[in-house]
Amino acid sequence: MEEHVSGYLPPMRSRGPEFRLRRLTHDPAGAGDGAISPDGARFVASSRRAGSLNLWFYELATDQWHQGTRGAGDDIEAQWSPDSSCLAFTSSRGGHKAVWLYRARDGRISQLTYADHEEEYPQWSPDGTQIAYAGGPWGHRHFYVVPAKGGRPRAVTRTPGRAGACSYLPDGLALVCHSYDTGAGAISVLPLNGSPPIEVTDGSAWDYKPSVSSAHPVVAFSRSFEGRSVIWVQRLDGTGTGRALVTEAADDRWPNWTADGQNLFFHRLVDRGVGIWVLDRRTGGVRQIVGADEQPRYGSLSPDGTRLVYAAEDSGRSVVKIRDLAGGPPRLLPLGEAAFPAWSPDGRSIAYLSRHAARPRWEIASYDFAEGVSRVWTRGMDWLKGMHGPLDWSPDGTRLVFKSDTEPFEADLCVLDVRTGEVHKLTEDPWWDEAPSWTPDGRGVVFMSTRGGDWTWGFYRKDLATGEITTLAGPDYVERNNPHLLPDGTLLCSLVASGAEELHEQQPDGLGRVLSAAGPSVRYPVPSRDGSLVVFARTYRTVEYWLAENVWAPGSPIAGLAGDFDRPLETGPGPAPWSMGPVRSPVDTRRR
Template identity: 65%
Template structure:
């Protein structure tokens, strides 16, 4: 398999073999992209000028060109079949709606307008209709609307956790994903009758599907307890496999018109160093270099050591750094992440994955012996545990988050003496990144409970369960709050393009800690609150093209063979069938 960086057009007629190459990279990319039907360029959203707008990248020249302008977010663009228009999602009108962009003159026109959010548009093969998703979360429909305008028509009979969809080549069936199985599942949906046929079983997180224009195969993003891969699956018999497996997130595939090339974007998010900020001197000292790809770190109680995660080969390990000597040593806990030190310095709480195919578990590790104790094995009701965990000041409790439904998570407290789990929150919001207050009487966390998919900071009293707002909610991205002994709230904030360290005082006033610099994540204070250790991060969206994916040397070559009928004779299918055998269980309903 060859990997070639840089621009250039799609392989010509003389190049028959499989080739995977990076077309471009954008540190300001917003995480979407779609290739033009003729394969000469792609469109993606980027905040390189401050706002999130649509940009075009020409494969031959290797140059970017801005397409849309304005202060709203323009995202999720998809090409019309003739390549003359785009449909995209924009918040320029106040909330998300479906818009059109004409490439000849850059004119934009609003296609839909509702009192709820609408997103993920997709053109029908004849260019006459646009499918999209609309509605409040949990009660969303797949809808279609004429590309010339008009009243949208729901395709689905009952609302649910609808994701995104695209059209099959016949112009009648949609291939969609939904979250009603508790994860993500791909479905075929008849746009006229609402008949639904399940394609994937819903045990993985499958999303953003697209059918090959010339073969009975569907490509989509798949994640199992970690980063996603591009997965390609035959519609006739369910056989499938990944395009390529790396340590990054590969997402949202789109096909070229001839069905031979597959475009996708890759989200590369990695640690670029660990540093400590001294509040008294305002000095920042770098501790761990970028080549270690470090992640979340926390102080030992005496402030003379830190424990942190470091990545190698796509897996995370723990190391302990002595701040006096500058030497570090591994903590033999296997694959582990999000470490936090106990108040007595003897134990580290973290998340552990016993083997690459298993889920992440909440665990504690004895610092002296490296012995690991798993606390959540056997608890099938707990999931999505790969996230920060916090020790109570008494050392007897942990607080962490557990996903309950797609885009919903509760906070739980684990008593380490009894092994008992107690829900701290129990509702339909997404609660994240909890940490105990220094006095152990409350927990601060981030949550979407303000509504409209915005983050806010909240504080819950452990006795009364009363929740008070600490910051927000608003459309400012803020992450990972931590309380200090003098009542300050440390967090990170994305006020413009980058994530920065933010210090909020008890009276609500605050400031960006400019001396910490950009790209800051996971701030954790020392026991006395006078030092803050944090991770520097490096995030880039890369745009990749898999050329000649059905060639004999392609990872997908086994999927290119003809389907075999029940009688055992080869059966070549020119157009995708309606789907595999219908699931006997309607897993869209829980």
């Protein structure tokens, strides 16, 4: 295998003149997944700038966008051919995801793959003759290679699994892939001659979307432990040596290199709270309680409706504060890093998510106002993973419901009994269940889930006495989030109805309406116990596109990785910062 590895990559090239990290542009309608052209002159990305999710091109010299593909269906994950004459991309315009081609000179598109299952993440071979991609039903997918001019695809994996994305090594003899077979995301080298794959990362983090530099034997990929992603660059010499490109509190994803391997392109997700408001459903009046300067994310009203507990951003961390609705300054609670606070029905405590600096996992915790004491409930329960998300008190204040990840793109609902400290599963199946809330009578739980199949979302209610699960809304491709059932039978949620996320009510008779007074970009609506008030956050969302130039020059955070590569590639990548098994996916489940 040593001679194979030495043949994967060409000799080192000279370093660039000066390292620079610069933001190229941003797109509030963007979906990310951009790719820089081989010459670095432009990039392609998916965007809803014209309504549908299509391919758009951005010219770096003129700072101008122009549209590529048009029409219905989602066009995503475009990648340039080595000569820039063509792009391969994923599209659902034929009914489900398949690989399509876009000819740059005239915009002509054609379908390349025709399987009856999903096919995605195309990537060109260095000579432009082949395209690799992942295909198959979820959990039973292969990596395939197909001639770029069309033909019969060939599976290059021996057994099916949870295949993700891949890219070619510069000599075209192997793929560097990510998969979810470890329970998280892991990177490996997959030789195309049938040899066994070689482990690059061990799956203790969520590693995905790898891209190999042509200048040095290193791979760049997105890495997340629980929450935001960073661009991680790691040597391919088996030592496991790697570094983050950017260490600030950002959410950076999907790196790819220019053809010379000197510049690294990526996108950054910006999702910033701009305020918290309260809507009075009786009068339709809306009042802002928290301003944009605190970057608030999530709020919960006290049972008497006089105070608000909320999560806000502080120096890249999430903290929890309390504010009187009548006015006055906020008070910071001594909880450390905390998120998703929920006021107990008796008003004497709050439940929240807590995270200690020494360990990345979020834990379920509570804080007693009278005693000024916090308690972490889930510490030591190692079978719970990825609990970051909304949680809710039962009406009698004895139980908390929350979600816990189980496998990649799967999560169960769990209930914590605060009288005993015991946790049991409420759902246990191969779906993604999240955002649970109790019904007003405490006899059931409402939640969102992919259990409709084909990665569609729906709202469901589980009856605790009978175990029966009934459908409340969907399932379909309409994006709806965070359901709450009100005492009058109304189903409250946020819903993307016209390009923006808005506050939505579904009446008991099934008729729905948008509460337009709340405005656009609504997130995390939480009703008062009697359903008369709704507290919600509003957010600013955009996708920024960045270019790290001359990354091997002095001053670059990763310049030290371009060192002596005489050591052979080994199978052990070295210890990870944490070893924690399955972790929370930072990837949208509909995109994987």
